[in-house]
Amino acid sequence: MKKKELILQAATYLFARKGYSDTAMHELSKMTGTAEGTIFYHFKNKQGIFLAILEDLKETILPEFEQYRKVESEKTGLDMVMETISFYLYMAKNREDLFAILHQRHPYELAVSNAECRDILEAIYNCFVDIFESAIVAGQADGSIHPAIVARKSALIVFGMVDSMVRFRMNNLYDVEALYSELTESCRRMLKSEHC
Template sequence: MKRDIILDTAARLFAERGFSNTPTSLLAREAGVAEGTIFRHFKTKDDIFLTLVTNVKNQLISDIEKYLEVRTPESSMEKVVSIIKSFYVFVKKNNMEFCLIFRDAPTRYGHRNDNVFLQIQQIYSYLTEYLTQALEEGKQDGSIRSALNTKDTAGMVVSLVVGLVRAMHFGFVEPSDDVLRSVIDNIRHMLTCE
């Protein structure tokens, strides 16, 4: 229970102030625990950050799986659209947590063997692999054009959608369902037109 309070408080403070501007003394005070309690649950402040990013990754994967289970897309194209929509909705709903990934992770962790980097890479890999599978299925069922390089296209779509939600997060693009609809319409066109 104290561990969860520490994590919730850290997520809020890191989102509000940034990782570097959140000393553990403030975290302890805001969480209502002694500073030593933090270190009974986590080795370092970096360990808290890693735990938060790992939790976001795990929840994202779980939510996408549940969304597709409930929605059961009728075609592979609809599966592609569902993956995009579920990612978009998840990021919108978990904006505070994604602040860690969008703002603090790139500046704090950039080494390819860093655990935070690896967790974020797993988000990209999961989305890319899932989209690649849906695109391959679409080539089989005829809902996706057959000449498409599925792996490269999946990577481009993931980059586009991640870039979109990141731009929205920073206020460069106004968040709206119209923007998402436009992106999906363009992706449909790209995937189906010869």
């Protein structure tokens, strides 16, 4: 593994567990066996490391969602929404450190003053919501989803519900697996066409 990748991996681990503010560069240096000067050779500063992690999230997770969305299927749009819910929960569990960083307060505070951070966050969230929206539009076309709902707004609502489950799990508030059936059934009822 290259030094830069090792630094990013260790920083992701530290930021996910300690948060941005409570992660010191000397900890990252010690964890990677890399001098702080070398860290700053690869990344301009701590914020640069953080932005690189967000960019990595966008570059690694979003293609998986895009690939998932492109899989041809004979399923209804409503079934595709349910599969997308499952896939999102799977990805959040499989990439827990990256999602933990995404659910912290710091990225959004940084996005207020940093256009690069805002652009990365927008790209990440737009991709997630776009996948739900495209499944809803497909469901409206095939009759499995009510034609009168507004696809983008409904996609935002469904995504908000699903992402809340991820937050619950990460904060050990509820047993998300026990709520899965109710989550999917609520989404199904909200979207389902009267004719199905």
